[in-house]
Structures are given as C-alpha cells and as structure tokens.
Amino acid sequence: MSGPVPVGATAPDFVLRDQNNQEVSLAALREQGPVLVVFFPLAFTGTCEGELGYIRDRLPEFTADGMSTVAVSVGPPPTHKVWSSAQGFLFPILSDFWPHGAVAQEYGVFDEVRGIPNRGTFLVDRDATVLFSAMVGPGEARTAQTWEAVLGVVAP
Template sequence: MTKPDSVAVGPLPVGSVAPEFELRDQNNRRVTLSTLREKGDVLIVFFPLAFTGTCEGELGYIRDNLPKFDDTTLTTVAVSVGPPPTHKVWSSAQGYLFPILSDFWPHGGVASEYGVLDTDRGYANRGTFLVARDGTVRFSDMVGPGEARTVDTWDEALSLRS
C-alpha cells in the first residue's frame, strides 16, 4: 500500500468563497474573518512556524512595508499552527504589529480548509490569499516546503484589491 501524498493538494481557487474562521491572535484576542472583512479586503498569509528564517524574512517584509499591507481598506493577518503565547514572544521580538493568528486547535483546521496544510509535517505550507470584502478569494497561491514567497507574489496579490 502506498502512502498518500501528505502535502496539501492545492490552495482554494480564485472565485471560491473563503471559509470563515475564528482564531486567537498573539494577544489571545478572538479574530474572525467576517469582522476583518467589515473593513475591506483581507490578505491571509499562512506560514509554517515561528522562529524560522524564511518565515521571519517573509513576515519581516510585511513589517517593513506595513503601509502597503494595512490601511483603511486592507488588513493583513498571518496564520500558523503555533499557539498564541509563542506568537506573542516572536511578534514582540520581531516587531510585527499585524495579527499573528493561531491555527492551533483543531490543529491546522483553517489551513486544511484553505488547502495548504501539510498533514505529515503538521503545519501549513506558505499559502497566500486575498479575500475580498464580499468573501470571495481574489488571489490564491501556495509554495511548498523550503520555498519562499517572492516580492512578485506580494505585488500580484495586492494589485487585485477591490
């Protein structure tokens, strides 16, 4: 018997309805997609794990360019399977001022709904989704383990804002 491929089959396609979620941020506050969408578009950035070089670099890019990623009509959130206390320490150390959400329990449940969970490794691949205010996915991309998002990925996602 062959083992099924554990890597996510692929991210939600453009045009899909984004699954609703309620997760806790690094300050243990509840965050829902529907509440975020009240402001406007939402960029959802799945990342594998805190305290890793590639993840720090990607989220550091968001931090260093925050006006592009958080304004009156866009909110960016990062999502990982790590627990809120870990995200609190990491975000404080790195100066991340945007929400870092915990997909801890059920473990990877939201990542799974978005099609980016690697079940063998127990964490999300790097999925990037732009969700419009109406709840539809306008941008969808995923890179596998060991790969990093490029500046072109960020630029393409942000170019599709409402």
Template structure:
C-alpha cells in the same frame, strides 16, 4: 502524498472559509469581522524560523502597503498564542499573528495549504474580498520563499 498536494489551495472565486482564531494577544479574530477591507491572509509554517521571519519582517517593514484603507493583513500558523506573542514582540510584528493551533491546522486545511505529513501549513497567500470570495490564491512549499511577484500579484487585486 499529503492532502494538500491533492487538493491544492482554494481557487479564485471560491467562498473563503470563515474562521475564528486567537492572535498573539489572545484576542479572537474572525475573518467575517474584517469585511470593511480586503484581507490578505498569509499562512506560514512555523515561528522562529529564518524564512518565516524574513517574510513577516518584509510585511512589517512595508506595512503601509499591506494594511491601509483597502487591505488588512493577518498571518496564520499552527503555533499557540503564547509562542506567537514572544516572537511577535521580539520582531516588532504589529499585525495579527493567528494561532491555527486547535483543531490543529484546521483553517490551513480548509484553505488547502496544510501539509499533514509535516504538521504545518505550506506558504499560502490569499486575498479575500469584502464579499467573502477569494480574489487571489497562491502557495509555495515550506522550503520556498514568496517572491516579490507574489506580493505584487496579491496587492494588484486589492480594492477591485
């Protein structure tokens, strides 16, 4: 049994764990520095995989829905920044893709979505409000894809 299957994703109303991770350009991104808008945090298992590429491609293709005056988006996985740089450049991902590389999966674990048996996060989706509390929380396994209902439900709480 994995640690995440016992705890599950952190609950709505909880204080969101702050983090400091490097993006695909090796720039430090802190959750606490993004408080001017709600933050959509999208955990994904691994770069260069079909489902992950499709989901992040959906964000890219609909970026004005996910990055505007009310919300900004960050994606998080366990790969290192150089891997994320190559992948994001090839795919045209302009939003931050954060490396939860070391300590390996620590941020995903703090959010309750790290799969310790596989060594990567499940597909966790969170909205963190300007006050630092979780406004939306959902998770599906690595073989499942987030549907439109997940994106719509996450965006429904933005700005409220």
C-alpha cells in the same frame, strides 16, 4: 481539497486567537475591506521571519484602502506573542493550534506529513470571494513578486 482554495471560490470563515489571545474573525475583518490571509509554517524560522518582515517593513501598503493583513500558523498564542514582539510585527499573528491546522486544512494548504501549513497567500474581498490565491511548498519562500501581485489586485 487538493490544492489551495482557488480564485473565485468562497473563502472559509474562521475565528482564531491572535498573539494577544484575542479572537479575530475573518468575517469581522472583511467588513472593513479586503483581507490578506498569509499562512506560514512556524515562528522563529528564518524564512518565515523574512516573509513577515517584508510585510512589517511595508505595512502601510498592506493596510491601505481598508485592507487587513493576518498571518496564520499552528503555533500557540504565547509563542506568537514572544515572536511577534521580538520581530515588531504589528499585525495579527493567528493561532491555528487546535484543532491542529483546521483552518489551514480548509484553505487546502496544510501539510499532513509535517503537521504545518505550507506558505499559502490569499486575498479575500468583503463578500468572502478569493481574489488571489497562491501556495509554495516546504523549503520554498514567497518572492517579492507574490507580494506585488497581491498588492496589484487591491490597487491595480
């Protein structure tokens, strides 16, 4: 795939372990409502902390109307546990550790050279249809406008 999964496409399903080593299934989350899937390169980096901190600080908006929010990176669950506890992240931080970056690859956001995901942002509805799709590359950060655009799709 060249580029991120586009709007209107079917979102690839996944089952990944969260920071508590519990399995989290996209299909199960979709039963409750739309799911925001946020790929990030690495824990313990300033840009990633800032982006996920934006979600943390506005969590009621990112969980309104049955919406779930999950963040996905290639780090292992124990690393995500320490990081999420230190940062106060109360949403699942999922590990795409092994096979390394497989889910990020399916979503078209894996950086093969660096071995980490780019910052992909996807909103998936109950039927697995992608309602929002965006990606920024290495060294770039998502802006507040990206988050507002996602929230505007959920509650126009």
